[in-house]
Amino acid sequence: MQRRKFLKKSGLTTAGLMSASVLASCKTENKPEKAATPTPPAIKPIAICTWNFMNATAKAWEVLNKGGNSLDAVEQGVMIEEADVTNETVGKGGRPDRDGNVTLDACIMDKDGNCGSVVYLQNIVHPISVARKVMEETPHIILAGKGAEQFAYEQGFKKEDLFTESTRKQYEEWKKTSKYETTINIENHDTIGMLAIDEKGDIAGACTTSGMAYKVAGRVGDSPIIGAGLYVDNEVGGATATGVGEEVIRTVGSFLIVELMRQGKSPQEACEEGVKRIMKKNEGRKDFQIGFLAINKQGETGGYCVHPGFTYREYSEKGHENRQVESFYKG
Ligand code: ASP
Numbered sequence: 001m002q003r004r005k006f007l008k009k010s011g012l013t014t015a016g017l018m019s020a021s022v023l024a025s026c027k028t029e030n031k032p033e034k035a036a037t038p039t040p041p042a043i044k045p046i047a048i049c050t051w052n053f054m055n056a057t058a059k060a061w062e063v064l065n066k067g068g069n070s071l072d073a074v075e076q077g078v079m080i081e082e083a084d085v086t087n088e089t090v091g092k093g094g095r096p097d098r099d100g101n102v103t104l105d106a107c108i109m110d111k112d113g114n115c116g117s118v119v120y121l122q123n124i125v126h127p128i129s130v131a132r133k134v135m136e137e138t139p140h141i142i143l144a145g146k147g148a149e150q151f152a153y154e155q156g157f158k159k160e161d162l163f164t165e166s167t168r169k170q171y172e173e174w175k176k177t178s179k180y181e182t183t184i185n186i187e188n189h190d191t192i193g194m195l196a197i198d199e200k201g202d203i204a205g206a207c208t209t210s211g212m213a214y215k216v217a218g219r220v221g222d223s224p225i226i227g228a229g230l231y232v233d234n235e236v237g238g239a240t241a242t243g244v245g246e247e248v249i250r251t252v253g254s255f256l257i258v259e260l261m262r263q264g265k266s267p268q269e270a271c272e273e274g275v276k277r278i279m280k281k282n283e284g285r286k287d288f289q290i291g292f293l294a295i296n297k298q299g300e301t302g303g304y305c306v307h308p309g310f311t312y313r314e315y316s317e318k319g320h321e322n323r324q325v326e327s328f329y330k331g
Contacts, residue, residue: 070202
């Protein structure tokens with residue numbers, strides 16, 4: 001509004017009556033109109049998981065695509081691998097520890113920061129669902145060993161032998177030398193960690209594994225440890241890990257990656273920083289694999305690993321992609 005017009009309208013006829021504040025307000029009104037803030041693009045459902053677990057991401061996508069929530073999507077997604085006996089690193093058919101016990105670790109986390117976990121669970125095919133029950137039916141977060149198994153039976157889970165003919169045979173073979181060493185990318189470690197965003201934009205994650213094959217009896221890795229193998233913060237994003245769990249625990253890897261995203265890093269940059277932190281603590285050592293996977297609130301994804309060979313699966317409205325993580329640590 002022009003100054004003269006304003007004076008007329010307001011009935012002020014002398015310039016002396018105009019206070020400094022009125023002048024200031026006139027100035028403001030003369031400013032060009034502010035551009036409208038652009039509306040952020042609508043969040044699209046997406047599911048991602050470590051390694052090449054195509055059927056698991058397809059299942060998660062099926063749940064999301066029907067309007068299901070991210071917690072159901074990640075649970076039902078990873079259950080596919082837990083039940084798949086040809087996958088010898090997760091659920092039924094997972095390889096045993098050195099004493100011949102198949103022990104499973106899993107955790108799950110929802111949009112509100114609720115979480116549940118089971119460690120050293122035996123004789124149950126779906127540790128992820130037991131972890132969800134711990135989250136939903138108890139005031140606790142982690143149940144271990146016999147207590148976790150007892151709780152599972154009370155919740156209606158069935159007792160089942162987790163050995164398969166193949167894993168029993170391999171174990172008998174292994175006992176001949178009883179040699180334990182971590183080998184880069186061989187299938188003695190291939191945890192499934194899954195992250196999903198649903199149509200409401202809510203994030204959830206799940207992580208499940210039989211752990212390192214032929215581990216010392218009683219060993220628990222990173223996969224069921226909230227913050228290490230998995231972490232979700234619905235304001236920021238989620239992260240999950242695979243590989244030698246001891247190294248991931250030492251850096252609280254998944255929590256670190258989510259916090260790096262909170263500080264402004266992209267999922268890719270955050271995963272790279274996570275791997276670098278681990279390598280800094282392991283100077284001169286490159287005989288182990290770690291793979292991190294992350295997603296942010298906008299549905300951008302990233303992954304990074306110590307050695308080439310780590311892959312991740314992504315399923316969104318764009319379709320099904322398998323990403324080989326080409327960018328690996330160069331030292
Ligand atoms: N992170 C798992 C563990 O240490 C193993 C894996 O990812 O394969 O138990």
